[in-house]
Amino acid sequence: MPVRLTSLLLAIAAIVSVPCFARDAPFAPDAALDNRVYEGPVIDMHVHTAGAGENGPPGSMVCVGAAADLRFDPREPWMEALGRSMARPACDDPIKGAMTDVENRDGTIAALRRHRARAVLSGDLASRKDWMDAAPAGLFIPAQYLSWADLPDYPPEAIAAAFDRGEIALLSEVTIQYRGVFADDPRFEPYWKMAEDKGIPVGIHVGVGPPGSPMVFPEYRLQNPKHLEAVLTRHPRLRVYMMHAGWPYAEDLKAMFYAWPQLMVDTGVLQVALTGEEYYRFLKDIVEAGFADRIMFGSDQMNWPGLIDEGVSAINAAPFLTYGQKKAILHDNAARFLRLDE
Numbered sequence: 001m002p003v004r005l006t007s008l009l010l011a012i013a014a015i016v017s018v019p020c021f022a023r024d025a026p027f028a029p030d031a032a033l034d035n036r037v038y039e040g041p042v043i044d045m046h047v048h049t050a051g052a053g054e055n056g057p058p059g060s061m062v063c064v065g066a067a068a069d070l071r072f073d074p075r076e077p078w079m080e081a082l083g084r085s086m087a088r089p090a091c092d093d094p095i096k097g098a099m100t101d102v103e104n105r106d107g108t109i110a111a112l113r114r115h116r117a118r119a120v121l122s123g124d125l126a127s128r129k130d131w132m133d134a135a136p137a138g139l140f141i142p143a144q145y146l147s148w149a150d151l152p153d154y155p156p157e158a159i160a161a162a163f164d165r166g167e168i169a170l171l172s173e174v175t176i177q178y179r180g181v182f183a184d185d186p187r188f189e190p191y192w193k194m195a196e197d198k199g200i201p202v203g204i205h206v207g208v209g210p211p212g213s214p215m216v217f218p219e220y221r222l223q224n225p226k227h228l229e230a231v232l233t234r235h236p237r238l239r240v241y242m243m244h245a246g247w248p249y250a251e252d253l254k255a256m257f258y259a260w261p262q263l264m265v266d267t268g269v270l271q272v273a274l275t276g277e278e279y280y281r282f283l284k285d286i287v288e289a290g291f292a293d294r295i296m297f298g299s300d301q302m303n304w305p306g307l308i309d310e311g312v313s314a315i316n317a318a319p320f321l322t323y324g325q326k327k328a329i330l331h332d333n334a335a336r337f338l339r340l341d342e
């Protein structure tokens with residue numbers, strides 16, 4: 001039907017070419033900027049069923065909004081240097097990790113309840129059951145965690161069956177980057193096809209790992225947001241979010257956002273992995289480019305329940321975000337992405 005297609009394209013061209021004469025000066029400071037604190041409800045797209053000792057010894061500490069201590073002499077193994085910096089963090093007010101698995105689980109649930117939050121909970125069936133049984137109904141939205149090593153145990157058809165049984169609502173977090181496998185690797189293609197066919201949202205790690213990642217995970221390689229281009233081309237109905245927002249590739253992220261309106265990101269761990277200045281510069285860059293509706297809050301809570309409070313506070317304290325943008329990032333974008341109204 002070439003004629004009808006042509007008239008449709010002409011109609012669209014007419015709509016998008018109407019100049020915005022009615023606009024105020026686009027960059028005039030807005031004295032009446034409504035930047036109130038958004039008080040919930042919140043959706044956290046990125047929580048793990050981790051145990052207290054999964055990221056360093058129980059009680060390990062992390063700093064908020066501070067640069068990682070990356071002074072390093074290779075005479076000492078990096079893991080020892082990293083362990084030392086987590087035991088004695090270089091900031092005044094670090095977040096202390098939970099001492100036990102139960103403290104971590106219950107502390108996470110309490111933190112989410114403080115923010116009237118729901119959270120995407122990433123883990124395996126047994127750990128998810130433990131956490132979901134301890135939480136109010138509906139607080140957690142279950143997701144299958146998938147590392148490269150997990151693939152033999154979780155072929156695409158097993159994930160589709162778990163989705164059909166109602167055991168999971170998402171496939172997330174996909175961490176194949178830690179084995180140097182990128183989103184567009186042909187070996188992962190059957191998962192994308194399955195997720196598109198079943199309508200399962202996917203969260204994939206694209207961005208920052210622990211400092212010195214290749215010395216912790218020898219096959220870790222940097223992944224760029226553009227590694228999703230071929231995936232989204234092949235699977236235009238796929239819903240996918242880049243966990244950790246593809247930091248620091250803001251330019252490529254903007255290009256991807258513009259080309260692929262179905263692509264989303266979460267802010268997981270950025271509030272602790274980067275200086276506050278860098279986190280805000282990155283966030284502001286994306287928001288000012290017009291993509292505030294594509295950003296979803298994620299805490300990447302593993303064994304520091306305080307990450308949830310700090311993550312929500314970081315969004316609320318961002319001086320460049322309006323109330324509406326805070327609400328979008330902390331709740332509305334995720335509700336739309338997850339189709340929670342259905």
Ligand SMILES: [Zn+2]
Pocket residue numbers: 046048173243268300
């Ligand atoms: Zn994560």
